[in-house]
Amino acid sequence: MTKPLILIVDDEAQILRFLGHALAAAGYDTCTAATGAEALAQVAAARPDLMVLDLGLPDMDGKAVIETLRAGSDIPVIVLSARDQEMEKIMALDLGADDFVAKPFAIGELLARLRVCLRPARKGAEPLLRLGPLQIDLAAHQVTREGAEIHLTPKEFDLLLALAETPGRVLTHRQLLARIWGPAHVEDVPYLRVFIGQLRQKVEADPAQPVLILTEPGVGYRGAQPK
Known part of the structure; x- marks a missing residue:
């Protein structure tokens, strides 16, 4: 069975390494990006199953990544960010993010949210x-x-x-x-x-x-x- 591919988008190398190891141990394949432009390019090239996205990127705000992504993709997005203010969460979710996990975070919580977002979408209403x-x-x-x-x-x-x-x-x-x-x-x-x-x-x-x-x-x- 093919492992789900998770795109990790963060400009902190330490976070990329930590999440790469943690997600691999949990049975996922990973790819990474350090900028918003790289993230959008990776979505087109690698076709990941889910994106874990930091909002504080060096070239563009993570919310702009979500907005651009939603113009042509329904890939699930979990925002992982130190910006834990209510308005940041609300704006990211209203733009199309599927969930929001604040830094610092517990890896168990992130994995649980990941499993929820990767559940197959319903094909029409179930009775x-x-x-x-x-x-x-x-x-x-x-x-x-x-x-x-x-x-x-x-x-x-x-x-x-x-x-x-x-x-x-x-x-x-x-x-x-x-x-x-x-x-x-x-x-x-x-x-x-x-x-x-x-x-x-x-x-x-x-x-x-x-x-x-x-x-x-x-x-x-x-x-x-x-x-």
Whole structure:
């Protein structure tokens, strides 16, 4: 079986060496780039399966790399950067990054995010999805836990579905608001928080300690990764 090829983009040689060894030990092939221009050239030449991207590159901002990449490629991108401010995360994700890991980082966390991003994309809507103990029936527009129905409003159902479709990946406030309520509502973050709170009351065993709908502070929400 062919190993997934991971493109590591960082201008720090130490990071390139460390990630190269760590990803090889985890069963991945790797290639590297130290600039944004090199990264875009590598995508065209090597056709990697995923990019791990630093934002602070010497020739261009990493967000510009994402924006250029998304004009013609859907390769998954995990941003790995010391820029951990909320706005940097939000901008990178809204431009098309799939996830964001702040430096310093634990390699185990990065590998877990990598596995999530490398899962095959769904070919059309599946009739049933799962989020933890929840079963989501798309055709019946119904959510059950151990056979018992959980009554959700249409917006609550759509919100849960969005999180269940991409478990483990962060969805920004703007992404969720645009999908559920439309582009005119992308700034209505308090409104989204109210709906998340209502949804947690219905689907979490302990809404004060959620395990199915996880908060990425200041950025958005994640659906729990499957066990």
